[in-house]
Amino acid sequence: MPLNFVLYNKVPQGDELEALLGATAIFFCSRRGEGHPQLEELQEDSFKIILGAASAQGIETQEAFDTWFVQQRLNDPDYFLPRLNQRLEEIVGDGWLFERSQVSVGE
Template identity: 30%
Template sequence: MSENLVELKGGKEASERAELMQHLAQQLHTLNELPDDAQLERMRLQLDVAESLIALERKLEAWALARSAFDVALRHDAWKDAVEACDVLYQCEQPGSVAALGMGVWLAVSFPVDPELTLAMLMHIVEETPDNSDGAALAAVAARYVIDLRAEEASYESLSFLANALIGRVAERHSKVRDQAALDQWMNKLQLRDPAIFLPRLSKVVNIIVGDTWWFDRDALRNKFN
């Protein structure tokens, strides 16, 4: 790379960082102006600020904000916001980030969360699991199941396409599956067609991911809606 190109690249990066810093300053000003009783609005802005901090590689600061936002979302039964907080926490790349991902997946599958967000969380599970792990297969087929249940007509086709592509990619890396007949055989072998079978298995995978660091009582949350 020539010196001129290096200078141009460095200048662009500096300009982008300056824009990010300016945007962050505006966000923080708005956050500070919010009244204390605007808890949900404050929580959502905290997540926006956390994403800006991640872009600036200030991930520890982002973690603190997103973790606080998660607690507020959970207290208000704001499931989508709680899952988005877990997504931000996962991006923070801190010691608890993978556990946060697991908790976000549990909430996204258990409660009526936006299927596009649920798909994104389950795709993270695929990224975190080894190629030969059944966990990725369970995540991929659960994504398709959630889309079938929750997606609105306008987004169903595009989300289904993404979920089917995810299943195909997982099958290929897991067992070198490359055609429909092999895919059918693979799904039958791994018992990926019955949600009464694959959802409890996915729950076990999530339990392994989170370990003993759950931030909430799952039974208490379930009982609130029984």
């Protein structure tokens, strides 16, 4: 995976954060990726993240994946974006390098 997956590479396999990062990557590709010259590659990498998270949790079939994806609420950005933010805050604490209030995931 490319260098921009440094955070992902530090996440323990099977950790909830792995699935949250994958769902967020898929979300950003779909919402902000149009016209990006590497969109296809970014989408593939995003799906690899989410498939890796599912695999680490024992998900082996498409049917099981579909059920898991919905049960984990990875299809709901109103859930997974705040949850990702919460998990990142737990990790980073007060050590952010930028003013977080200036960053928005809205369109």
